[in-house]
Amino acid sequence: MSTPRVDAVSVDVAVVGGGPAGIAAAALVAETGRRVAVLDASLEPGGQIWRHRRGSPAPAAARRWLRRLERSGATLFRESSVVDVRDTEGGRFAVTAERGVSPLAVNATTLVLATGARERFLPFPGWTLPGVVGVGGAQALLKAGLEVSGRRIVVAGSGPLLLPVAASLAAAGARVLRVCEQASGRAVRAFAVGLWRHPSSLVQAARYRLAFAKTPYAMGEWVTAARGDGRVEEVTVTDGRTERTMACELLAVAYGLVPNTRLARVVGCATAHGAVVVDEHQRTTHPRAYSVGETTGVGGVDLALAEGQVAASHILGRQVDPSLLRRRNALRAMASVMERAFAPRDELRDAVTPDTIVCRCEDVPSGALRAGWTMRQAKLYTRAGMGPCQGRVCGAALEFLHGWPADRVRFPVEPALLSSILAEAADHAAPPRTQGVSR
Amino acid sequence: MNARAQTPALGERVTIIVDGEEHRVPADTTVAVALLGLGVRAFRRSVSGEPRAPLCGMGICYECRVDIDGVADRRACLVPVVEGLLVRTAAGQGA
Numbered sequence: 256m257s258t259p260r261v262d263a264v265s266v267d268v269a270v271v272g273g274g275p276a277g278i279a280a281a282a283l284v285a286e287t288g289r290r291v292a293v294l295d296a297s298l299e300p301g302g303q304i305w306r307h308r309r310g311s312p313a314p315a316a317a318r319r320w321l322r323r324l325e326r327s328g329a330t331l332f333r334e335s336s337v338v339d340v341r342d343t344e345g346g347r348f349a350v351t352a353e354r355g356v357s358p359l360a361v362n363a364t365t366l367v368l369a370t371g372a373r374e375r376f377l378p379f380p381g382w383t384l385p386g387v388v389g390v391g392g393a394q395a396l397l398k399a400g401l402e403v404s405g406r407r408i409v410v411a412g413s414g415p416l417l418l419p420v421a422a423s424l425a426a427a428g429a430r431v432l433r434v435c436e437q438a439s440g441r442a443v444r445a446f447a448v449g450l451w452r453h454p455s456s457l458v459q460a461a462r463y464r465l466a467f468a469k470t471p472y473a474m475g476e477w478v479t480a481a482r483g484d485g486r487v488e489e490v491t492v493t494d495g496r497t498e499r500t501m502a503c504e505l506l507a508v509a510y511g512l513v514p515n516t517r518l519a520r521v522v523g524c525a526t527a528h529g530a531v532v533v534d535e536h537q538r539t540t541h542p543r544a545y546s547v548g549e550t551t552g553v554g555g556v557d558l559a560l561a562e563g564q565v566a567a568s569h570i571l572g573r574q575v576d577p578s579l580l581r582r583r584n585a586l587r588a589m590a591s592v593m594e595r596a597f598a599p600r601d602e603l604r605d606a607v608t609p610d611t612i613v614c615r616c617e618d619v620p621s622g623a624l625r626a627g628w629t630m631r632q633a634k635l636y637t638r639a640g641m642g643p644c645q646g647r648v649c650g651a652a653l654e655f656l657h658g659w660p661a662d663r664v665r666f667p668v669e670p671a672l673l674s675s676i677l678a679e680a681a682d683h684a685a686p687p688r689t690q691g692v693s694r
Numbered sequence: 695m696n697a698r699a700q701t702p703a704l705g706e707r708v709t710i711i712v713d714g715e716e717h718r719v720p721a722d723t724t725v726a727v728a729l730l731g732l733g734v735r736a737f738r739r740s741v742s743g744e745p746r747a748p749l750c751g752m753g754i755c756y757e758c759r760v761d762i763d764g765v766a767d768r769r770a771c772l773v774p775v776v777e778g779l780l781v782r783t784a785a786g787q788g789a
Contacts, residue, residue: 297752298772373752389749395750395752396751401730401731402731616741618740647754648749
């Protein structure tokens with residue numbers, strides 16, 4: 256893998272996102288000698304699933320693909336957040352990123368969007384307190400070296416991530432008091448039955464470890480409030496009949512994952528049900544843009560790898576291996592079973608009080624929002640979704656609470672340093688823009 | 695590979711300066727985790743003055759933003775610690 260020194264590069268294929276899907280697509284294409292750039296926001300490639308502590312080895316499953324990417328000839332740009340993508344008149348994509356604090360311009364014929372997913376956060380009183388983190392968030396912080404030994408932690412929310420994250424917190428010495436899954440026991444068991452052909456050893460291992468630590472896994476239970484003075488000190492959960500309050504130092508809570516579709520929408524790719532629409536070969540509605548992995552619907556690492564490989568084959572003009580397509584389709588079907596099983600229950604809306612903050616960037620309370628509005632009106636009247644995160648956190652919450660789908664995406668997609676915006680204007684010969692410069 | 699991406703040795707520590715005070719922290723971590731380890735609660739203050747700290751841990755939520763080496767509003771969860779790093783938090787600004 257070459258070491259990038261320049262701040263502007265021209266390639267055949269630009270891959271946005273260095274998780275499993277992006278790595279698979281990039282490696283397979285680069286192995287044929289085509290020029291490929293991978294832009295990834297993190298310190299190391301691998302995405303959230305393959306994230307590991309700096310200086311320690313990557314998970315075994317990840318090593319093979321990371322090594323393959325390294326040997327493929329693809330150029331990897333670490334710590335590079337893409338702030339904008341444009342389809343220029345010359346039939347090329349102009350990708351603008353911030354590499355640390357420096358601007359980076361990548362010009363490419365073909366675009367692969369592998370931007371992954373983020374956690375779905377749903378508001379409740381006290382969710383803005385320090386010490387309330389996501390479930391994947393807790394995992395990410397743990398992998399970055401967070402010390403949790405002896406800490407009392409409640410893990411809550413929804414989805415198959417709860418158990419393995421609780422188990423890794425327990426393995427790191429935390430006292431995991433309770434794992435609260437909002438989905439009913441019946442729904443979770445239906446999901447487990449759907450898994451019978453692909454028994455998840457991860458989930459089984461997690462259950463053994465938690466059973467050993469005597470941590471209850473309560474299904475049909477959800478958080479109604481967190482309280483504390485300047486940080487979380489206690490959390491209340493309910494099963495709809497009985498409330499239970501636990502003293503804790505950390506609450507890890509999130510309701511599954513939602514695809515990151517913003518860049519795709521900037522390019523003009525169609526989305527449906529919150530995911531980027533792709534055809535049999537992972538092509539979006541834009542003829543030179545592909546999308547792979549969680550961006551096209553949350554489905555896990557195996558599906559992401561399969562989709563990356565399918566896209567690579569098609570980009571290379573090869574016949575896609577029919578067994579690969581069958582495998583991808585089976586994994587996709589499983590993903591939709593999972594989505595149904597862990598869909599957030601209606602009662603989660605009842606936890607929100609009028610003074611519960613919904614938009615954390617702008618501190619907009621739920622009571623300031625009106626049921627009949629659109630997302631656009633909410634933005635105009637209250638600034639909800641207008642802060643630095645650009646609705647990445649409150650967007651999914653507002654969709655759940657009010658049924659408001661996402662609003663049109665504006666430049667910049669990420670809050671950009673002024674230097675990247677000016678550099679973009681110069682590099683891509685686009686008119687300079689004055690709007691949308693973040694604070 | 696640039697210098698900052700070099701893999702730190704196991705157990706290695708670096709000195710970072712948080713709100714004017716020097717701290718030795720593990721070298722193989724992010725600014726966000728280093729600050730949590732030092733007991734920092736208010737990474738930033740919200741529009742209405744609430745203390746805020748990391749939520750997503752992966753660069754999505756912008757709750758962990760602090761001033762790093764003189765650049766405001768950097769996401770602490772995405773920045774690795776390096777020797778001599780200067781960090782300013784809301785907690786250190788009397789907020």
